[in-house]
Amino acid sequence: MSEDAPKAIDLFCGAGGLSQGLTDAGFDVLWGIDSEENTKPTYDHNHDHEMVVGDIRETEPPDLGLEEGDLDLVAGGPPCPTFSLVGRSKINSLEGQSTTTDERHQLYEDFLRFVDHYQPKAFLMENVKGMLSAQNDDGEDVVDVISAQMEELGYEVTVKLLDSADFGVPQHRERLFFIGNRIGAENPDMDQWKTHREPKNEEEKQIKFNDAGGPEEEDQESLQAFSDTEEKEFPHFEESPGQREPWNTVADAILDLPPVSPSGDTPPTHAEEYTMGPVSKYQYWIRGRPGPDDWEGRTLYNHECRGHNMRDLTLYKLLGEGTSYIIGDIPEEHQPYRSDIFPDKLKKQNPKEPSTTVVAHLYKDGHMFIHPTEARSITVREAARLQSFPDDFEFPVARTHAFKQVGNAVPALLAQALGTAVRKKVLGVEEEESATLEADD
Structure with missing residues (x-):
């Protein structure tokens, strides 16, 4: 990475989905922190900068070797489970504060404490959708309270819900994303950076084949295009991109991966090699390092499924196209759970649509993520693909920890879109400079 690359740190970094996306957007991520010890093997395996395990409430901002104000971006997704306790505390009163001194302490305040310390040019904070409708004990909108605290630190703030x-x-x-900057720039309107949209018809829901045989040989006019505009390499993030493509689907994401079976017979319970090349444009991209066409003999990481009992396997087989994708739609006598409370407790993912939200609960069971064509729940690799982690991003931990890390992550591709928008719109680092950075890496 070039010395001129914009510098960032990642708070509450987890396995590193946000770090991955920011790196792909041209940032040099210098440091990360997370409280979960099991995230460190994964983070260290996939990133080449320091990551520490610790309680951020008791952690002082480290010396990054930068002059004051030279850090470009503080990013992170602090958990905020108790919205009612969000108050208008002054950030400068948080120095040395811990949960033992103030039971109302919220982790987003430590995010702002790091922002106040480094005075970065910009910040990017992620949180759950529920914050939009949350109010504190005083009846104030939580988003407004937090935004006001950010503005008190000298930042122009934009808040946006993104899918x-x-x-x-x-x-x-x-x-939900809070984007802020203190350098007088205009924060990016992420509606103008969207690259995909809801499909208009059944044809647009089909797998988006990459007919040209790979990026190095591709003839742009021979690709199956969904617009009259010139085909762009995936992914390509720019403001006001023009015609957007239909959403990428579960089929686009995972159906090139070899089958696995919970029976342990044929096919096996796990696969360590690819058995065919990539098919869709998304698959070409996600296999892209060292190259999508160089797949024979390459290791396939984390493609292993959990075991299932016969009752679950039978129910899994029952669900699917032509019947129903959720167990709540089948006759009551076959319901394993109360259908009035858990109508989607068992859900088979529809290959013609984007998946439902990948959640950390996957580490407990996979009932809500049944494979679209096989009678089993998805593997860690398939969950990682749905979260847009590249195939060479390995989770060298137990399967339960890997599922939890994948489910908790910011999708790497969404992080790349946000990082690119901040880099271009706020920091003013244009595409040519980013290309130079990648060439120097």
Whole structure:
């Protein structure tokens, strides 16, 4: 990475989905922190900068070797489980504060404490959709309270709810983002950076084949195009991109991966090699390092499914296209759970749509993520693809920890879209400079 690359840190970094996306957007991520010890093997395996495990409430901002104000971006997704306790506390009163001194302490305040310390040119904070409708004990809108605290630190703030499917991720995942800058720039309007849209008809829901045989040989006019505009390499993020493509789907994301079976017979319970090349444009991209065409003999990481009992396997087989995708729609006598409370407790993912939101609960069971064509729940690799982690991003931990890390992550592709928008719109680092950075890496 070039010394001129914009610098960032990642708070509450987890396995590193946000770090991955920011790196792909041209940022040099210098440091990360997370409280979960099991995330460190994954983060260290996939990133080449320092990541520490610790309680951010008791962690002082480290010396990054930068002059004051030279950090370009503080990013992170602090958990905020108790919205009612969000108050108008002054950030400068948080120095040395812990949960033992103030039970109302919220982790987003530590995010702002790091912002106040480094005075970065910009910040990017992610949180759950529920914050939009939350109020504190005083009846104030939580989003307004937090935005006001950010503005007190000297930042112009924009708050936006985004669905990752609108940015090429094969998954519906709505998350709230706070974007701020203190350098007088205009924050990006992320509606203008969307690359994908809802399909207009059944034809647009079909898998988006990459007919040209790979990026190096591709003839742009021979690709199956969904617009009259010139085909762009995926992913391509720019403001006001023109015609958008239909959402990427579960089929686009995972159906090139070899089958696995919970029976342990044929096919096996896990696969360590690809058995065919990529088919869709998304698959070409996600296999893209070292190259999508160089797949024979390459290791396939984390493609292993959990075991299932015969009752679950039978129910899994029952669900699917032509019947129903959720167990709540089948006759009551076959319901394993109360249908009035858990209508979607068992859900088979529809291959013609983006997946439902990948959740950390996957580490407990996979009932809500049944494979679209096989009677089993999805593998870690398939969950990672739905979260837009590239195939060479390995999770070298137990399967339960891997599922949890994937489910908790910011989709890497959405992070790349946000990072690119901030880099171009706020920091003023244009495409030519980014290309130079990648060439120097």
